[in-house]
Amino acid sequence: MELELLKVHGSMNTFYLLEAEEHESHSRLAVELCRQDGSADGLLLVAPSQRAAAKMRVFNRDGSEASMCGNGLRCVARYVCERDGIEEAVIETMKADLHVKKEPVLEDGIEMYAVEISPVSFRLEDLPMAYGNHSEWILKPLPFISAEIPFTAVAVPNPHLIGIVPAVMQKDSSHQKEWAELFNGPNEYFADGVNVSYASKAGEGIFVRTFERGVGFTNACGTAMTASALVSCLAGIVPYGEVAVYNPGGMVKCSVLQKGGSFELRLTGNATYVSRHRFLWEEGTGEGRLAASDELGEQALYEKFIEQVSAITHQFV
Ligand SMILES: N[C@@H](CCC[C@H](N)C(=O)O)C(=O)O
Numbered sequence: 132m133e134l135e136l137l138k139v140h141g142s143m144n145t146f147y148l149l150e151a152e153e154h155e156s157h158s159r160l161a162v163e164l165c166r167q168d169g170s171a172d173g174l175l176l177v178a179p180s181q182r183a184a185a186k187m188r189v190f191n192r193d194g195s196e197a198s199m200c201g202n203g204l205r206c207v208a209r210y211v212c213e214r215d216g217i218e219e220a221v222i223e224t225m226k227a228d229l230h231v232k233k234e235p236v237l238e239d240g241i242e243m244y245a246v247e248i249s250p251v252s253f254r255l256e257d258l259p260m261a262y263g264n265h266s267e268w269i270l271k272p273l274p275f276i277s278a279e280i281p282f283t284a285v286a287v288p289n290p291h292l293i294g295i296v297p298a299v300m301q302k303d304s305s306h307q308k309e310w311a312e313l314f315n316g317p318n319e320y321f322a323d324g325v326n327v328s329y330a331s332k333a334g335e336g337i338f339v340r341t342f343e344r345g346v347g348f349t350n351a352c353g354t355a356m357t358a359s360a361l362v363s364c365l366a367g368i369v370p371y372g373e374v375a376v377y378n379p380g381g382m383v384k385c386s387v388l389q390k391g392g393s394f395e396l397r398l399t400g401n402a403t404y405v406s407r408h409r410f411l412w413e414e415g416t417g418e419g420r421l422a423a424s425d426e427l428g429e430q431a432l433y434e435k436f437i438e439q440v441s442a443i444t445h446q447f448v
Contacts, residue, residue: 135409138171140433141351142382143380145405158195160410172343173197176190204353205245205246205400208244229248243401246397248353269284277306291354292314293355298446298447304342311327312342328352337377339352349380371388377444382443386399407424
């Protein structure tokens with residue numbers, strides 16, 4: 132079977148996007164694509180939905196399925212809006228139907244999309260995380276990791292563990308890697324694994340680096356950046372409202388609003404098309420070959436944008 136794929140990224144968190152009916156072989160397809168293209172972090176499947184403009188499913192590099200992907204949803208939002216000639220839509224995801232919207236194109240020609248990040252839960256059972264008889268863990272050191280770093284466990288709805296660290300600690304990610312690898316193998320705390328982020332104050336905003344479940348370190352993780360913006364507001368590091376979030380792959384804006392006892396979160400950033408590919412796929416054997424690539428010229432524009440934020444990101448990477 133010949134598949135038509137689009138290579139896309141949000142903040143250099145890179146995916147192959149496929150529009151197709153849902154099929155059990157898509158997890159294996161994700162593994163095979165990421166094996167052949169080491170720059171890819173996973174597969175975004177755009178499938179028909181009974182109740183929304185489309186359904187997004189997300190497969191990590193190791194083939195595991197995630198309930199949500201913020202950077203991926205921006206790319207799916209662009210794909211669906213351009214396909215249907217619309218400027219906003221609702222996209223079905225594993226746990227919620229989410230509103231997405233086209234934003235003004237940046238002056239250097241970068242397509243921008245805003246996506247809702249929801250639902251938000253601090254209940255440990257929603258990650259899941261097991262730690263004694265605690266039901267939440269917000270801005271407190273986890274004694275088995277460090278006596279100094281305040282950690283927060285939050286589901287948006289995929290699971291995140293976020294530590295607020297001094298900027299100097301971002302230069303060497305070995306501490307973060309050690310714990311993230313432990314929590315994403317057999318362990319007593321996170322039965323389904325967890326995305327582990329370290330966040331620090333950066334300029335007027337924050338910088339976030341994430342070790343993703345099912346992938347490893349990525350250039351950026353949209354749900355992690357939005358959850359980190361929320362945690363940074365709770366910690367008083369930045370004010371509520373729009374938070375600039377720098378990452379190894381660029382910069383996004385995360386809006387954090389408090390409504391009664393709950394939070395409304397939104398993630399705005401680039402949705403870049405890198406190239407078009409054909410993939411010759413033997414569903415039976417799980418083997419395939421990335422056959423051809425047409426570069427789409429958008430990546431050069433994005434690289435100029437990265438240069439503009441490099442004065443801040445270079446302090447951390
Ligand atoms: N990169 C994504 C998150 C992808 C899923 C994550 N690895 C998980 O397993 O929860 C993002 O941009 O949010």
